[in-house]
Amino acid sequence: MSDDTSPADPALPTGKVRVPENVVHRSFEQETVLLNLDSGQYHGLNATAGKMLAALEEDGDAAAAAQRVADEFGVDVAMVRADLARLCDELAGRGLVVIDDPR
Amino acid sequence: MTRHAFGLELGGPLEIPGTAGAPGPHLAAPPLVLEPATRDELRAQWPAGGDRSVARLRTGTGRLVGRTLQHPDAGFLMRAETFGTFAMDRAATRLRCAPVRRSPWPWERYVVAQALPFAALLRGLEVMHAGAVKVGDGAVALTAPSHGGKSTLLGAMLLRGATLVADDVVALEAVGEDLLVHPGPGLVSLRAEGIELLGGRQAVSKLGPPPRPVPGGSWMEVERHPGPLPLRAFVVLRREAGAREISIERLPPDPRLLLGSTFNAAWQEPARLSRQLDVCAMLSRAVPVLHLHAPLDAPPGELAAAVEAAA
Numbered sequence: 569m570s571d572d573t574s575p576a577d578p579a580l581p582t583g584k585v586r587v588p589e590n591v592v593h594r595s596f597e598q599e600t601v602l603l604n605l606d607s608g609q610y611h612g613l614n615a616t617a618g619k620m621l622a623a624l625e626e627d628g629d630a631a632a633a634a635q636r637v638a639d640e641f642g643v644d645v646a647m648v649r650a651d652l653a654r655l656c657d658e659l660a661g662r663g664l665v666v667i668d669d670p671r
Numbered sequence: 672m673t674r675h676a677f678g679l680e681l682g683g684p685l686e687i688p689g690t691a692g693a694p695g696p697h698l699a700a701p702p703l704v705l706e707p708a709t710r711d712e713l714r715a716q717w718p719a720g721g722d723r724s725v726a727r728l729r730t731g732t733g734r735l736v737g738r739t740l741q742h743p744d745a746g747f748l749m750r751a752e753t754f755g756t757f758a759m760d761r762a763a764t765r766l767r768c769a770p771v772r773r774s775p776w777p778w779e780r781y782v783v784a785q786a787l788p789f790a791a792l793l794r795g796l797e798v799m800h801a802g803a804v805k806v807g808d809g810a811v812a813l814t815a816p817s818h819g820g821k822s823t824l825l826g827a828m829l830l831r832g833a834t835l836v837a838d839d840v841v842a843l844e845a846v847g848e849d850l851l852v853h854p855g856p857g858l859v860s861l862r863a864e865g866i867e868l869l870g871g872r873q874a875v876s877k878l879g880p881p882p883r884p885v886p887g888g889s890w891m892e893v894e895r896h897p898g899p900l901p902l903r904a905f906v907v908l909r910r911e912a913g914a915r916e917i918s919i920e921r922l923p924p925d926p927r928l929l930l931g932s933t934f935n936a937a938w939q940e941p942a943r944l945s946r947q948l949d950v951c952a953m954l955s956r957a958v959p960v961l962h963l964h965a966p967l968d969a970p971p972g973e974l975a976a977a978v979e980a981a982a
Binding site: 592 | 923924926939941944945948949951952955956
């Protein structure tokens with residue numbers, strides 16, 4: 569199955585996605601706060617992105633996490649996959665998740 | 672006589688006002704021993720090189736009046752203009768104090784306001800910039816922007832019969848499902864204008880012995896609750912020119928507000944940052960955060976009544 573994304577949109581990672589040891593995160597009522605212990609930088613995720621991060625941590629697999637979130641919210645999985653791909657791309661760019669090479 | 676503050680048992684020949692009393696449960700750690708020293712002794716014993724500046728103390732106008740140096744082996748050297756020089760070991764078991772002579776400020780105020788909270792932080796507690804009083808079976812923390820009326824509100828609650836837990840810094844410890852507030856010294860700082868709002872010196876005299884004058888206000892000993900209490904509410908006071916009446920509402924806790932309420936933003940060791948995030952997240956889950964909005968001229972007694980009713 570191919571993702572219905574434009575060339576500019578990131579693809580959903582196929583490798584394992586994990587939160588590195590130098591990053592901790594905690595849930596607050598309306599957002600999730602991530603802290604990079606090495607840099608002391610804080611990052612905030614809204615409630616939906618926080619749920620996606622929790623699903624990623626539990627599943628490790630982005631496709632499975634997208635399906636889980638789609639089922640929980642009752643929304644189109646293709647849309648969730650696109651959102652999750654963008655989230656993974658952004659978190660990886662900030663060093664908040666690590667995406668393992670699937671090969 | 673046993674002495675304690677911020678969850679630390681205090682020992683040694685130097686006695687800090689407001690710290691005497693039978694303690695409640697403490698952290699399982701040795702006491703923090705307070706000893707006299709001279710500035711020359713502390714400087715001579717501080718290693719040459721290998722240290723770094725970890726904190727700066729500034730006045731409200733930005734003037735640098737103090738600095739803390741850290742050395743990996745020697746610990747911390749704290750210099751504060753008008754107070755003195757203080758040296759603490761890495762494990763926060765020994766605080767050596769070399770006060771400035773002939774200062775309008777009591778040197779103990781620096782120990783109470785800076786050194787002891789820092790020691791509590793090093794010992795594993797999280798310290799936030801807030802006062803606290805006992806209401807019911809727990810503690811209510813009170814915070815506000817600088818010069819926002821926190822101390823006056825605290826004074827008003829004490830005059831209405833609440834018991835002091837802490838004046839300016841709360842030391843928090845996560846124990847099971849509770850966040851415990853360890854009592855600070857039984858000392859309250861009040862500015863001159865705050866004393867007037869509370870009814871003048873005669874009214875404030877009900878809180879305890881005659882206060883000690885300090886620049887801009889008074890510093891007085893007040894009876895305090897002896898042991899830790901579960902935190903039951905976190906009140907954020909905002910006095911605003913546009914507010915027409917006193918209102919208090921529970922709002923979703925903003926992590927930026929909670930993290931920003933830290934008393935010490937300079938100590939950024941990873942273990943401490945992780946603990947701070949844990950404590951703030953736990954606070955957000957377990958403790959109502961109440962926003963108290965009031966006009967600039969709202970009487971402190973009415974603010975106190977609003978807090979009592981809501982907490």
